[in-house]
Amino acid sequence: MPAPWPTPLAGTLEGRHTRLEPLAETHRAALFAASRHPEIWRWMRDYPSSQAAFDGWYDEALRASAAGEECAFATVDRATGVAVGSTRFLALRPDDLGVEIGWTWLTPGCWRSGINVEAKLLMLTHAFETLGCIRVELKTHAENQRSRRAMEAMGAWFEGVHRNHRIVPGVGIRDTAWFSIIDGEWPDVRRRFEARLAAHN
Template sequence: MNSTSTAPIQTGLTPLQIQPCVLAGRRVRLEPLALVHVDALADIGLVPALWTWVPTLMRDRADMQAYVETALAEQAKGQALPFVIKDEATGRVIGSTRFGSISAKDRRLEIGWTWLSPAAQRTGANTEAKTLLLTHAFETLGASRVELKTDVLNAKSRAAIGRIGATQEGIFRRHMICPDGRVRDTVYFSIIQEEWPGVKHRLANLLR
């Protein structure tokens, strides 16, 4: 895994320097998201169950294209760095994830917008993708804080985030309005720079 080697934690006040990159592991490979990926993402991602807890309307290819275009627009503003997730063995697209809510001057970003095709779930792909992103955030970019969030009703996601060692900070009440009109409460978690070595150890155990 070329992006999970141990490296000294960077400190200082220099803003985050975030550029498109490839993050490769044993199971998955994260590559910069592009419009050419719309068809591949639509082929695997138009499954209603994938979007149950996400405040995104996803019905057809046009919705997927809008999803990708929005991510790329946020990237152009320096607010996000989106990826496709590929199976390392086959090269096939199996999902998407991203860095978002980027505050370069505060050395802070969020990991989220992650989804995997049903066939890629429970394969270790999500754990390795999170490991690649967190390692890049803390050891290459020198992030001070990484945030993660999920729907308060999404017990599976909350448990998964807690399992890697993230700290639950609180619940943002009436935080988002979902496509079906439901008003969502959102749970926020974080990992800070000093906690990363312990989180990295936990992730390594999960991958084993």
């Protein structure tokens, strides 16, 4: 049997541009400010337009992390020290050595900055090299071409579309595009990430 995974699943993960801090109450105000852009949420859920709606999302992320069901992070821009988005490990399957990376969002001012590229590299490194994963999953709304292109650019394998996979509040019936990276692909994927990050240095 695989060795038990640590609890919590991950502590702070730090790169040159990005720091992933375990989501905490101290991040709430900065992430509420960062989330005030409806385009962030278009493919994920209904836009949390009020503080109360955002708090519902945030409280659930904290609860799931505390229960060990997920592992949510605040994505921090190291240049400013400000939390600019969030991401998670979810669908944890320690017996099968598999996780999903998802619920990823950044405030639009940080799009194409290299922060998300490095965040994915940090998470994938932790998954494959610390947890010993043999599979990491990623998925998105099948119509979210921006997200699909990003997954393809990182070297993830497109596995197909699950039709009518979910009903998402504020979005509707969702067809879901599935991608994966497996352990044998990880060295090449890592090189791709490192080359992309070099362009932002």
